Amino acid sequence: MPHRPTPLVAGNWKMNMLSADGRALAAAVAAGAGSIAAELAVCPPAPLLPVVGDALTGSTVALGAQDCHAEASGAHTGDVAAVLLADLGCRYAIVGHSERRQDHDEGDEQVAAKAAAAAAAGLVAIVCVGETLDQYKAGEGVAVVERQIAGSIPAGASPDRLVIAYEPVWAIGSGLVPTNDDIRAVHGAIRARLAERFGDDAHGIRILYGGSVKPGNATEILAIENVDGALVGGASLKAADFLAIGAAAPAR
Numbered sequence: 001m002p003h004r005p006t007p008l009v010a011g012n013w014k015m016n017m018l019s020a021d022g023r024a025l026a027a028a029v030a031a032g033a034g035s036i037a038a039e040l041a042v043c044p045p046a047p048l049l050p051v052v053g054d055a056l057t058g059s060t061v062a063l064g065a066q067d068c069h070a071e072a073s074g075a076h077t078g079d080v081a082a083v084l085l086a087d088l089g090c091r092y093a094i095v096g097h098s099e100r101r102q103d104h105d106e107g108d109e110q111v112a113a114k115a116a117a118a119a120a121a122g123l124v125a126i127v128c129v130g131e132t133l134d135q136y137k138a139g140e141g142v143a144v145v146e147r148q149i150a151g152s153i154p155a156g157a158s159p160d161r162l163v164i165a166y167e168p169v170w171a172i173g174s175g176l177v178p179t180n181d182d183i184r185a186v187h188g189a190i191r192a193r194l195a196e197r198f199g200d201d202a203h204g205i206r207i208l209y210g211g212s213v214k215p216g217n218a219t220e221i222l223a224i225e226n227v228d229g230a231l232v233g234g235a236s237l238k239a240a241d242f243l244a245i246g247a248a249a250p251a252r
């Protein structure tokens with residue numbers, strides 16, 4: 001039986017929260033994290049990283065960013081370098097979220113470059129993949145995800161600087177969730193592709209599920225084979241819901 005990694009439950013706050021709310025939410029998550037076996041992380045909007053990092057001080061909850069630039073520095077107005085995220089105390093950077101792929105036209109090559117920049121800065125990249133509803137209906141989900149995995153993981157990637165998040169685009173914020181069999185099939189395919197690339201080390205790479213994870217469905221989803229945690233959007237904006245999802249992750 002391969003060693004299973006400690007589950008990671010990461011909250012992606014997306015473009016929500018002002019500073020006072022963010023501080024309060026982070027403090028509430030920090031206060032409740034002690035009894036939870038899974039690793040927890042919160043990913044606020046970039047300007048809130050210092051405030052949230054401050055509220056997390058002394059807790060086990062990790063800080064993460066929602067994106068980073070592929071370059072370490074330079075003339076990139078409005079973008080944020082991975083080295084700055086590390087400097088602000090981040091452990092994680094989400095890259096290739098479907099909202100970035102859609103809103104900013106990011107492709108696999110750019111996502112891979114961002115993941116490489118994150119790793120070079122000492123961060124762990126949470127690389128997001130997932131099919132659209134049309135692709136799902138056409139039965140192309142696994143193939144799409146396999147293509148994204150092949151293109152979005154940088155050459156020479158280190159498995160300990162990598163987390164994968166499978167988020168079907170149609171399940172994000174919709175209340176719709178794939179069947180357990182669907183999730184098992186996609187996560188299994190991701191693990192197999194990772195094993196081709198990383199050998200036995202692939203078993204240590206956490207593969208998160210994301211898309212309408214709530215306290216009510218978390219136990220079932222987090223028990224599926226090759227699901228090593230969750231990337232949570234809407235439900236991460238309420239401390240009690242986020243902590244309940246964290247508590248639903250099996251202890252390993």
Ligand SMILES: O=C[C@H](O)COP(=O)(O)O
Pocket residue numbers: 012097167171172173174210211212213231232233234235
């Ligand atoms: O990054 C998080 C995902 O997009 C999931 O969002 P959601 O939990 O609101 O469906």
